[in-house]
Amino acid sequence: MKYVAFLRGINVGGKNKIKMETLREILSAEGFENVKTYIKSGNIIFETFESDNKRLTQQIEKAIEKEFGLSIKTMVRSTDEIKNIVKNNPFDGQFENDKDLHVFFLDEEMPDEKRELLISNNNENEKYFVRDREIFCLLKISVLDSLMGKDYIGKKLKVSATARNWRTINKVLEF
Secondary structure, eight states, X not given: OEEEEEESXXXXXXXXXXXXXXXXXXXXXXXXXEXXXXXXXXXXXXXXXXOOHHXXXXXXXXXXXXXXXXXXXXXXXXXXXXHHHHHTOTTTTSOSSGGGEEEEEESSOOOHHHHXXXXXXXXXXXXXXXXXXXXXXXXXXXXXXXXXXXXXXXXXXXXXXXXXXXXXXXXXXXX
């Protein structure tokens, strides 16, 4: 099966530096096949016979910690899951620029009370939609001025997540 691993918070502001070439090498050594990366923010496309997302996540996180000494949160999705995300985009047709739509990948489904708190912040400039282990965020303002930019999901809701813009989501499916 083909998967994508999304790493949280690497190569941002000079912190948690990981070279993509080295990352491809260590994941290949872990037994993953056809390992590719897309941009330096930690999007890894690979193939494996393992079908348990949690096991894959743990294997990748342990390999990164062993090689780089970094504890990096990782979210894994099969390419079929990502195709389903694209197909069932709740904001389809509501944005012109792929950088206006973001998907947050969570390690588990968000509890109802946190989901309701997040959705209660929806307004004409910033809208959220939660489904399964993903949060869709449509922004009509700068990321810096948004809850997303202030890490509301991580700091206020205490939910572990990593976000990618719509362009990146579609691009990893091309590999």
